[in-house]
């Protein structure tokens with residue numbers, strides 16, 4: 001279904017990314033292996049068959065690469081055949097596309113082979129890449145000449161403008177760096193829409209949008225861009241009104257046929273957050289029926305008061321842990337979104353408010369009855385009664401526990417071997433839950449340990465996945481397709497700026 005009026009509002013609000021130029025800062029040789037990478041600064045020299053060079057742009061870029069190529073020796077008597085590999089982190093240059101046999105497309109791997117018939121030349125690659133490093137490998141030239149790289153320029157694109165960004169005021173260098181990395185992450189994902197990651201999947205996902213928007217309100221403050229994205233989802237629902245998990249923009253705006261119940265429902269708090277940040281009451285009123293519809297559809301899925309369990313990959317998101325049982329978490333998401341729905345209903349004076357209140361009460365009762373485990377003193381999910389961080393976090397966000405109960409529960413979890421969290425997306429909700437139960441000090445220490453861990457590992461932008469216990473974590477069957485600039489991880493910019501967590505640490 002297409003709501004043309006919503007679509008036209010959406011398109012009128014979406015920005016056109018601006019171009020800036022970034023130059024290659026230095027040339028490198030990488031040696032060692034993925035666990036022990038050695039870097040050596042190189043003088044750029046003519047390259048013969050088998051030679052490699054890594055161009056380092058000094059920071060994460062999203063844009064188009066132009067290479068000025070030349071030669072030394074005789075007039076080229078054969079094409080130069082080169083391989084280009086783009087990497088967000090050096091470790092990607094030690095991975096091999098041929099060895100990836102996971103379940104998502106190898107088409108995402110950023111590498112090209114090109115034949116250059118005429119030298120010297122200016123080569124502008126047509127595709128947009130996400131990278132800091134570009135490796136050039138000469139697959140062949142001829143014995144009569146060598147290839148030279150005279151210049152390398154990235155035409156970087158983003159719709160975020162650093163001139164609009166106030167620096168975070170803090171005396172703590174780690175927090176300052178975490179904030180800068182978070183802002184860079186958001187900046188590079190702000191294209192025509194809020195992309196999840198500019199390497200992969202390069203599209204607007206609803207769950208990601210909500211967290212990006214929160215950081216955007218504290219940083220670039222591009223309210224219209226959020227409005228445009230909310231209208232895009234609302235313009236392209238399924239026939240029954242359910243919102244898709246993601247939207248494609250090209251060649252025409254179209255909803256993905258992936259539906260995630262948690263993402264659909266999170267449209268409700270995303271709309272509320274937008275209203276609270278922007279004060280745009282017209283949008284709140286116009287999109288409220290779409291938001292309410294998500295809660296209505298969710299209600300029809302309940303069976304015995306809770307959502308049925310499911311094992312199918314992709315039936316619901318919550319986190320990218322493949323062993324996670326999501327039944328209890330989804331119930332927490334429903335309750336959380338019902339609370340946001342109540343707030344909106346009160347703001348627009350919709351009489352549905354009292355029905356939403358009773359639905360929340362019934363849901364909270366069901367959550368306790370079906371998932372609270374007295375013996376374990378925590379929520380347990382699914383037939384196997386799995387204990388996970390996700391279930392506790394979403395139960396707290398759903399509002400079923402008092403502050404004291406929630407705080408004690410999260411502390412108890414630290415002494416268990418519950419199924420852990422693997423994405424900054426779920427960690428964001430963990431930090432939110434800690435703030436919800438008043439544990440500001442712990443929230444700050446989690447931020448420092450988790451996002452600080454990526455900084456210590458050399459992150460220029462924050463990653464799609466980070467499991468400190470397993471550096472090779474990937475739900476896709478290989479890290480080569482992981483995204484290392486993924487804006488659901490820009491939480492530090494939101495938490496540090498909005499809650500001033502470093503000021504009191506309490």
Ligand code: RAM
Nearest residue numbers: 196201205207208317464
């Ligand atoms: C992946 C991306 C995206 C996320 C979806 C559910 O494709 O990581 O960010 O929202 O999964």
